[in-house]
Amino acid sequence: ETGVTQSPTHLIKTRGQQVTLRCSSQSGHNTVSWYQQALGQGPQFIFQYYREEENGRGNFPPRFSGLQFPNYSSELNVNALELDDSALYLCASSPADQETQYFGPGTRLLVL
Amino acid sequence: SQQGEEDPQALSIQEGENATMNCSYKTSINNLQWYRQNSGRGLVHLILIRSNEREKHSGRLRVTLDTSKKSSSLLITASRAADTASYFCATDAGDSNYQLIWGAGTKLIIKP
Secondary structure: OOOOEEEOOEEEEOOOOOEEEEEEOOOOOOEEEEEEEOOOOOOEEEEEEEOOEEEEEOOOOOOEEEEEOOOOEEEEEEOOOOHHHOEEEEEEEEOOOOOOOEEOOOEEEEEO | OOOOEEEOOEEEEEOOOOEEEEEEOOOOOOEEEEEEEOOOOOEEEEEEEEOOOOEEEEOOEEEEEEOOOOEEEEEEOOOOHHHOEEEEEEEEOOOOOOOEEEOOOEEEEEEO
């Protein structure tokens, strides 16, 4: 167990809706990254937060947004859901000075 | 876009045999990591090798890195049924924000 939790585990939404996914990092990990993993593919980097500020972003549109809170929790928000947003969403936390990332179990999102 | 490409895409061997997976990447890196993923769940860190290292061991795992060929291999010796999983390599983006760029993974099946 990595000590990183995510909620919910599964979610079904319809196209055009909005969704919020939550992650609780390990205590002391002030960096959190979010990834999207489509079926049969590797994770794709969405963005990273360090000390509550966005620290880097992958090739995802602005309707993907995030927040990081002082209590080591974070959120991924996706607006105007599209069918292609169906995927496993993973968060990963790490201390600021470590390259190794500690992943949560993921949230599986299905958009109908 | 994917940085790394794993080879083979799928590998099926008998329990007790050795399994070798390869990863190629495109840009200069500071380090390369291998992760394991069971049944579409969260990823578990296995080993990290830095760009100035050529080989690293951890238990039954052996990782090599050839920066001139931009490639790495992961060897699992004396495989067990519990090693059945997908294996991914991930590289940093060459800067300091610890974004990980992933390959598409090798699906390893260990037959009892």
